[in-house]
Amino acid sequence: MIEFDPEKHGPGLCAYLDGELDADAAREIERLLDESGAARGYLDELRAVSRGLSALPRIAAPDRILQSLQAEKPRVVFAGHVRRLKLRMLDIFPQTLALAALLAFVWVAGRQFLPPASSRVDSTAPTLVDSRHAPRAPTESIATNTTEDAGRAIDKSDSPTVARVTTEALSAASPTMPIAAPGYETASKGAAAPAGAAFAGGGRGGAAVDESAEKAEPVAVRGSEVRPVDPDAPPVVNVFIATRSGEEFEAMNALLADYGAKVPPADGVQERKSGPAQRQFHQMELPSGEMEGFLAALETDAPRQVNVEVRFSPKQTELVQQMVGAPAADDAQRNANREPARNADQAGQPAEDRKPEPMVLADVMPDRSRKEDDRLKPGISGAAPAREATKAGKRSGAPSPPASSLARRPGGKDSQPSKPAAEPPAESQADIVTASQPEEEAAMGGVAAEPPAATSAGANSRAASAPQNHYGRQFRNAADWLSRSQAQATRAAGKPTAQNVLLNVFVEPPRQEPLTTAPASQPNR
Amino acid sequence: MAPGCEASRLVGWELCPAARVKPVDETVVSVSSGKSVPSDSELVERTQAGDATAFELLVRRYQDRVYNMAYRMCRNTADAFDITQDTFVRALRALPQFQLRANFFTWLFRIGVNVALTQRRKEARRHAFSLTRQETGGDSDPPAFEPAVAGDPAGASTRRELSARIEEALEQVEAEYRTAVILKDVEELDYSEIAEILDVPIGTVKSRIFRGREALRRLLADWQDWGS
Incomplete structure (x- = not known):
């Protein structure tokens, strides 16, 4: 009677299953199978695994x-x-x-x-913020983290997808606050920047150089970053928009107001080479349950430049730190799959002992080489139908929808009055993640995807054929990420949890005419 | 497999993309068209002699398999695209040094596996949380080769769910075991080919496949219907 030992007989059973044993070894395995029911059961399970893998759908390579x-x-x-x-x-x-x-x-x-770069910056750096109508400085709790976001000038001269902060804009935003101006090195030297006031301008755009920024991890990469925030601060969404003046601007303001933004008095219109431009800084408190819908609405209707900051509550900061830095649970699960001897020194290691990596949300900025894939992906749930309809209108050359046609927040002024949703229960949080399944299934079933937009043509043709809004990927990613992190936080805590991470999504889409007036001579970088 | 695909498998990907294209070791004649299909080595020779279309044929012949393998390794279509592209670029660069004694297919897969593993290592080092990927690992693009579901939506749903579970479990398996399992069970290569691709002895292949399947068996233990 042979006693079945999976460790000893498993490789042989596997090879037997695959028909890779010679005659003698196969006979030995067959004898084992005759005598041991456990071995037969084990072989059946291995066979089922093998069949399951073989049945995985084949993925065709794109043309x-x-x-x-x-x-x-x-x-x-x-x-x-x-x-x-x-x-x-x-x-x-x-x-x-x-x-x-x-x-x-x-x-x-x-x-x-x-001469140092600052002297050139002062004279030539573009200023997006009119000092008369400077966006108000963020509240103190925000300022400790994101001073630079109070006013942000977009300088696309270095990289078309990276937002940079100029000294003038920051000074205009908060003249009394010492400002570090990443990207303009000497301008920030000697300034006592608030802790954590680091916006590296994206991995491709240059690095923040002020000392506090260097100390404050994580480093922003490719225009997006996650940083812990004041645990006691309420969830706040800061939105900085810069649009052409007119209908688009009003529509955006209406959208934000609909989501509860405290819309300051309208900024003045500035005349630019590209025409009248206007910018606005909004601050609002948005329940985390509405974040996805809000981002979806932004995806549809955001103007040409928009910076969105989302601050969350502390529990999810821990979650994200685990998720991004040292995912203890995942490690344990993965280690369980490894050889026991190999795991012996790792499995028991507490997560706290592992050095956390900087929290970085990478791959947020547009990657045009992957644009086609993105278009084929279904959108996030929530305001998807409205978004698709709006996109379709934009593609067909229809004018931008008026404010009343924008995706509305439930309970907004144009919808039926209802109390803003509180934190959804665990099930509904998880549902956010899976809510897009029908869309995915529809896509799998062959529902026509969006037609590809021109990607290699010039800016004019791109502007004419592509949707005006180029944030789709960023906001979809952000919304996906938010939903999932919410769901995971809820699962981990066993109850609905608030969000707790500062998520900056800085996007600057390709556009036909830049809003920023490029200086005659660029600052030295 | 659709009717007629068995025959067209001989002529490669063109007539039946769902067929699992096996390496073409010798020139074969298409059953349907009567045209001869050049073997891999013939195409390699032509490529080495400067025939650009020959390499294009090689790409067309194997791009689906390389892409599918890459997708199973990284579970992300964008990464799979990059890996596939990189694989063929490297192959193109290295083709002048390619020895015709070797099997082009296993050589190409070896490049592909190395590229995929390198990419994953880079990602692990960077330890970035990418917004392009879901927590569960990858995106959920429609599998292009999955046959259309007709009349059995429940079965299709179960299959999809099972596939998702397997893919999730697969991602949790250590890379070297996962690679071996993918090459065996997904790509249906035999042990000697896998050994050549991974550049390890056959005994190691055997062990890795077992470890990978064993890990999957444990991870899928709670799934009641997976056996069926």
């Missing part, structure tokens, strides 16, 4: 793989030429190195001895 390779091929050839050329230059012209060193020296010396 554009070939297109992208066709674009890549000349580059590969070209790279080969360059490599050969480089080698030849090194062989034949050793002076090249000396010349390169000399140029590097000149460049470094020039940077050392030229």
Whole structure:
């Protein structure tokens, strides 16, 4: 009688299942199976796993793989030429190195001895905020975290997708508050910036250099960051918008007011090269349960520039820290799958002992190479029908919807009056995550996706054919993330929990005419 | 599999994309069209000689499999696209040094697996929480090859749920075990091919496949219907 031991006989059973055993080994396994019911049951389970994996649907490669390779091929050839050329230059012209060193020296010396960047910034940096109508400074609790968000000038000269903060805008926003102006290095030197007032301007746009920013982790990457906030502060949403003046601006204001924004008196209209422009800073308290709908509405109706900040409550900060930094539960689960010996030193390790990684929400900024995929993805739940309808209208060239047609907050002034939803129960929180399933299934069933917009054409054609709003990906991602983190927080706590993370979504879509007047000479970066 | 696909499997992906394209080791003749289909080695030779269309044929022949493998490894269509693209770019770059004695398919898959594993390692190092990915791991794009459901919505729903469960469980399995299991059960390669792709002995392949399946078995233990 052979006693069945999964550790000992498992690999053999697996190989037997796959028909990879020689005759002798197979006979031995068959003898084991004859004698041991446990072995038979175990083999059945392994077979079921194998069949389940084999039954996974096949995913077809998108056609554009070939297109992208066709674009890549000349580059590969070209790279080969360059490599050969480089080698030849090194062989034949050793002076090249000396010349390169000399140029590097000149460049470094020039940077050392030229006037600091701040002097150029002061005279040339664009100012989005009219000092007469400066957005009010955020409340104190916000200011400790996000001073720079009080006023933000968007300078797209460095990268089309990265928002940067200018000194002037910040000073205008809060003249009494010491401001660090990331991106303009010398402008912030010596300023006692508030702790955590770091906005790195995105990974591609330059790094914050003020000392407090360097100390304050996490570092913002690619325009998005998560930072813990004051636990006692109420949930607050800050929205900074910059639009063309007119219907679009009014519609956005109406949308925000509908969600309870305290809309300050209208800012003045500024004349720009691209036409009249207007910007506004809103601050509002938004129940976390409405966050998804709000972001969905923004996705549909947000104007050209909008910064959204969401502050949450402390429990979810812990959650997100776990989720992003040291996911203890996940680790334990994963470790359970590893070999016991390999796990012995890790499984028992408490999560607190692990060094948490900086909390970074990456991949938020637009990635046009993935645009097509995004379009095929179903939208988030909530205001999806309205959003799709609005998008369809925009695609067809219809004018922007008036304020009354925007996605309305339940209980808003245009809808039936009802008390804003309190924290939804655990089930409904979880439902947020799965609410988009019907859409996904519809998409799987072959429902026509959005037609692809022109991505390689010029700005004009893009502006004409693509939806005006380019935030879809960002807001969808943010909303997805919010829903899921809410649901997870609720599950973890066993009860509805408030949100507790500062989520900044800084987006600057491609647009036909920049709102910001580019200075004649760019500040030195 | 749809009727007629069995025959068209011989001619590769073109006539029956749902067919699991096996490496074409020798030139075969299409049953339907009578045209000869060049073998991998023939296409490789032509590519090495500077025939751009030959490599295009190789890409067309294997892109679905590489993409599917990449998707199963990372559970994200965008990453899978990047991995597939990177795989073929690397293959194109390395093709001049490719020895015709080797099997192109396993060589290509070896590149693909390495690219996918490297990408995952990079992600793990960065430890970023990406908004493009869901907590459960990836996005939920429609599986393009899944046959249309006709008359059995409940069964389809169960299958989808089962697939989702398996995918979630698969993601929790350690990378080296997951890779082996994917290559065996999803890509249906045999042990020797997997050993060649992973560059490990067959005994190691055997062990890894067992560990991967065992982990999945435990993770799916609470799923009552998965056996059926």
